[in-house]
Amino acid sequence: MSEMDNRPMLLEVDNLQTHFRTMDGVNRAVDGVSFHVRSGETLAIVGESGCGKSVTAMSILRLIPEPPGKIAGAIRFQGKDLLKASDREMRDIRGNEISMIFQEPMTSLNPVLTNGQQIGETLRLHQGMSAQQAEARAIEMLKLVGIPEPERRVREYPHQLSGGMRQRVMIAIALACNPKLLIADEPTTALDVTIQAQILDLMRDLKTSVGAAIVIITHDLGVVAEVAERVVVMYAGRKVEEARVGDLFRTPRHPYTQGLLGSVPKLGSSLTGETTRLAEIPGLVPSLKQRIPGCVFATRCPKVTELCRAVPPALQEKAPGHIAACHYAEVEGVAAA
Amino acid sequence: MWAYIFRRVLATIPVMAIVALFVFSLLYLAPGDPAAVIAGDQASPEDVERIRASLGLDRPYLVRFGEWVFNILRGDLGTSIFTNLPVSHMIMQRVEPTLSLMVVTLVLSVTIAVPMGVVAAWKQGTHADRAVMAFAVLGFSVPVFVVGYVLAFVFALELDWLPVQGYTPLSEGLWPWFENLILPAIALGTVYIALIARITRATMLEVLSQDYIRTARAKGVGQRAILFLHALKNAAVPIVTVIGIGIALLIGGAVVTESVFAIPGLGRLTVDAILRRDYPVIQGVVLLFSFVYVLVNLVIDLLYTLFDPRIRY
Numbered sequence: 001m002s003e004m005d006n007r008p009m010l011l012e013v014d015n016l017q018t019h020f021r022t023m024d025g026v027n028r029a030v031d032g033v034s035f036h037v038r039s040g041e042t043l044a045i046v047g048e049s050g051c052g053k054s055v056t057a058m059s060i061l062r063l064i065p066e067p068p069g070k071i072a073g074a075i076r077f078q079g080k081d082l083l084k085a086s087d088r089e090m091r092d093i094r095g096n097e098i099s100m101i102f103q104e105p106m107t108s109l110n111p112v113l114t115n116g117q118q119i120g121e122t123l124r125l126h127q128g129m130s131a132q133q134a135e136a137r138a139i140e141m142l143k144l145v146g147i148p149e150p151e152r153r154v155r156e157y158p159h160q161l162s163g164g165m166r167q168r169v170m171i172a173i174a175l176a177c178n179p180k181l182l183i184a185d186e187p188t189t190a191l192d193v194t195i196q197a198q199i200l201d202l203m204r205d206l207k208t209s210v211g212a213a214i215v216i217i218t219h220d221l222g223v224v225a226e227v228a229e230r231v232v233v234m235y236a237g238r239k240v241e242e243a244r245v246g247d248l249f250r251t252p253r254h255p256y257t258q259g260l261l262g263s264v265p266k267l268g269s270s271l272t273g274e275t276t277r278l279a280e281i282p283g284l285v286p287s288l289k290q291r292i293p294g295c296v297f298a299t300r301c302p303k304v305t306e307l308c309r310a311v312p313p314a315l316q317e318k319a320p321g322h323i324a325a326c327h328y329a330e331v332e333g334v335a336a337a
Numbered sequence: 338m339w340a341y342i343f344r345r346v347l348a349t350i351p352v353m354a355i356v357a358l359f360v361f362s363l364l365y366l367a368p369g370d371p372a373a374v375i376a377g378d379q380a381s382p383e384d385v386e387r388i389r390a391s392l393g394l395d396r397p398y399l400v401r402f403g404e405w406v407f408n409i410l411r412g413d414l415g416t417s418i419f420t421n422l423p424v425s426h427m428i429m430q431r432v433e434p435t436l437s438l439m440v441v442t443l444v445l446s447v448t449i450a451v452p453m454g455v456v457a458a459w460k461q462g463t464h465a466d467r468a469v470m471a472f473a474v475l476g477f478s479v480p481v482f483v484v485g486y487v488l489a490f491v492f493a494l495e496l497d498w499l500p501v502q503g504y505t506p507l508s509e510g511l512w513p514w515f516e517n518l519i520l521p522a523i524a525l526g527t528v529y530i531a532l533i534a535r536i537t538r539a540t541m542l543e544v545l546s547q548d549y550i551r552t553a554r555a556k557g558v559g560q561r562a563i564l565f566l567h568a569l570k571n572a573a574v575p576i577v578t579v580i581g582i583g584i585a586l587l588i589g590g591a592v593v594t595e596s597v598f599a600i601p602g603l604g605r606l607t608v609d610a611i612l613r614r615d616y617p618v619i620q621g622v623v624l625l626f627s628f629v630y631v632l633v634n635l636v637i638d639l640l641y642t643l644f645d646p647r648i649r650y
Binding site: 061063090091092093094095096099100102104107108109110111112113114121122125126157159170173 | 547548549551552553554555556557558559566567570571644645646647
């Protein structure tokens, strides 16, 4: 892989802060996250539940209800700051230039509208198609995402489809207008393992044919290894590490990433006699309602020192294209390799 | 679908039979002797007895019930003991004003209440929402006749915009007909609007928090389409149910409203018949109202399939 990526910049998220006002204080769900996506690139954002992955994704399309939410920082899409865009401009971007797939295929489709209506809606909205044109294109899209008998399915309702099929319909909706960026929030989490592989394959194929960049949000490192080019690791609303996928799996530099990789079970390890116990990260993600003075991971880190508790580590380039926020990353990175 | 409709229509038979038995028994047990009413204050006990015999009221309960049911099955609702006119004829004369009042109230209420509820849900917690909720509580609490008299006083007597009372048949023109129905429809519809607006708001709040609404937003769908296409269609089943249940409210309210606004409809007919102990008329009207209500509920159930494709009969 070449060191320099000279594809044009598509999305730049700069110091994103998404906070929620609640009854007992401000919840800093996302607290100063920055990353970028180039055209046609696949970026994965990983982390445990509650680390701010989904909120980050929703913030990009400004789907966070405001209030109680509040988004600050900058989200530049093709140079334009989406946080300064009007509602009208946002609506023109959503589903057209940036589209999104959600985690729950069973509930993400409207139960009282036909599959065709739901795919066609974006086409009529953003491309000014007539109802007939939209239906014809919806049939094409259903065929493209591998749904058999698309002419029949287009007039059916979501409840007549299985979960995997519904996620395919969601993908068809998301890709109908040839978006430049597809945000997929845990697209395979709710599906059977075999279906997961099919959906990932489909997303990969369509990515090449449509030419969209993908931001995939997941807690599943298998999915990351499968599809991503670059990875952002999030913890407690912050970015703690970012690297190309190969570098991250080979030399994870942040103790949290190391913990995540250690907690992935190895298939068949109990049969081959390997008795290594599955590593776990003790404790829970800290409450996001208090400001944490030092490193956000300090309470759970096996290598914690007084320095970590007192001084927050800055994000620092530890190797070319490999950023981590840990005081001891350089030493630990080499040791773990 | 057709098999379902057929079964449902068949099922109305036992319902109507129970209603018939109930109506008949209630009047049988109710105090007040129609013969005495007809005979007047000066009549001797013999006169009353003679009138009672001529009306057939001296015969046993079961015989009278059997005869009444048998006649109904032949399409004969009996004869008024006060006017001597066939009950079906008297009902036909009074159907138009009541039907007009009900239809105008229904259309007016739904077109006002549903958008009210939708806006309240959309703007939850704002002044608009609080205003709708306040209206809903008020609408439930103030009785029909109070609303009716206040409306008549303000808009008819003081401002002189609309007629005070009365009814003009549709055959005499659309506006004269409608003009007379505006105030009664608002008076009758207040509770109904409050009921529908509340249910619409509650259901919409639930629907608007669903995942598919988020999907619609992510697709770039505008606010109006989200509310009235994506959300309202999902909220339709409970709303339509309440509209159907509310028809009973309208039937009950029509009796009072027609008295307040002097509308010569079935409600007035019922009140007059009760005062005169004109039991064939009371029985006929109540039976008709029950039948309408049963039919309305059937229509509601069939409407469900229109709004929710997951419901199939």
